[in-house]
Amino acid sequence: MEHDTTTVGRSVIPGAGPAPRPTERATLRLRGTEADEPPRYAPEWLQLREPADAAARSHDLLDPLRIRLADPPRRADGLVVHDIGCGTGSMGRWLAPRLDGAQHWVLHDRDPYLLHFAAVASPRSAADGSQVTVETRRGDVARLTPDALAGASLVTASALLDVLTREEVGTLAAACAGAGCPALLTLSVAGRVELTAPHPMDEEITEAFNAHQRRGGLLGPDAVTVAAEAFAEHGATVRLNPSPWRLGPGQAALTEQWLRGWVGAAVEERPELAERADRYLAERLAACAAGELRVVVHHSDLLSLCRPADGDA
Numbered sequence: 001m002e003h004d005t006t007t008v009g010r011s012v013i014p015g016a017g018p019a020p021r022p023t024e025r026a027t028l029r030l031r032g033t034e035a036d037e038p039p040r041y042a043p044e045w046l047q048l049r050e051p052a053d054a055a056a057r058s059h060d061l062l063d064p065l066r067i068r069l070a071d072p073p074r075r076a077d078g079l080v081v082h083d084i085g086c087g088t089g090s091m092g093r094w095l096a097p098r099l100d101g102a103q104h105w106v107l108h109d110r111d112p113y114l115l116h117f118a119a120v121a122s123p124r125s126a127a128d129g130s131q132v133t134v135e136t137r138r139g140d141v142a143r144l145t146p147d148a149l150a151g152a153s154l155v156t157a158s159a160l161l162d163v164l165t166r167e168e169v170g171t172l173a174a175a176c177a178g179a180g181c182p183a184l185l186t187l188s189v190a191g192r193v194e195l196t197a198p199h200p201m202d203e204e205i206t207e208a209f210n211a212h213q214r215r216g217g218l219l220g221p222d223a224v225t226v227a228a229e230a231f232a233e234h235g236a237t238v239r240l241n242p243s244p245w246r247l248g249p250g251q252a253a254l255t256e257q258w259l260r261g262w263v264g265a266a267v268e269e270r271p272e273l274a275e276r277a278d279r280y281l282a283e284r285l286a287a288c289a290a291g292e293l294r295v296v297v298h299h300s301d302l303l304s305l306c307r308p309a310d311g312d313a
Helices: 043-056 059-070 090-098 112-120 166-179 202-213 220-233 249-269 271-289
Strands: 079-084 103-109 132-138 154-158 183-196 237-242 245-247 294-305
Touching: 043 090, 043 112, 043 183, 043 245, 043 249, 059 237, 059 294, 079 090, 090 103, 090 132, 090 154, 103 112, 112 132, 154 166, 166 183, 166 220, 183 202, 183 220, 202 220, 202 249, 202 271, 220 237, 220 294, 245 249, 249 271, 249 294
Parallel strands: 079 103, 079 154, 103 132, 154 183
Antiparallel strands: 183 294, 237 294, 245 294
């Protein structure tokens, strides 16, 4: 690979940087897994980002979600939550202990390795001590139907919308609307970052990274706007809240991986940036190592409250 000897080209944990293959996307596509195919998201990356994700998710969306889950009355056997593109299960670990009542989580991902991690590390009790159970399913968000979500109380996802196409987001919105269940979709990239102190290349890298995010018809930073429109077209009430990562000296390992992936994707999109980007990254990494760098990576959380189907949650 070109620039392998540069700061930009050094290895990045899969998921933190550009996709190993130009056409490979998240951990959702249902297809055969070749033996030599690298994972799109490594457990190491998902575990590294989990504390920052947990701190970033919008707590303000939880109260309207709880109200919706309680009205109409919940199922006698508890909530059924479908977590799409679950990765190592960080959403369940964050949300299940914040909801009352028995819960059954259905974890969806295309990667059986990640599904194993998610199942093993899933929470066992809800906020009020009720039981939480889990099952796993390999699957593809593009194939979701209202039938696949029959009986669902809630659909959740993290860092999902921005790696979908407009058609796939429409499929997801239609499936949730058809099943009459709300959706809590968190941590979609917003296309904006802030680094302290500002640097002349910040804007160039951001623009190139955002263009990389839109490759192959993916929505990237446009995802939340497109998703809000898609859910609203089905009569849902949609709420959006910011959910930024705020990274400082205490998150240096995550910041380093994020920087390498962010700059690496920008250079993959615009190779002519490589020489200047390598110097830029070296400077930023030095500041990170010295505890002088602070980064805000902007994300958005979306809560869609679809109309209940046939009066059921």
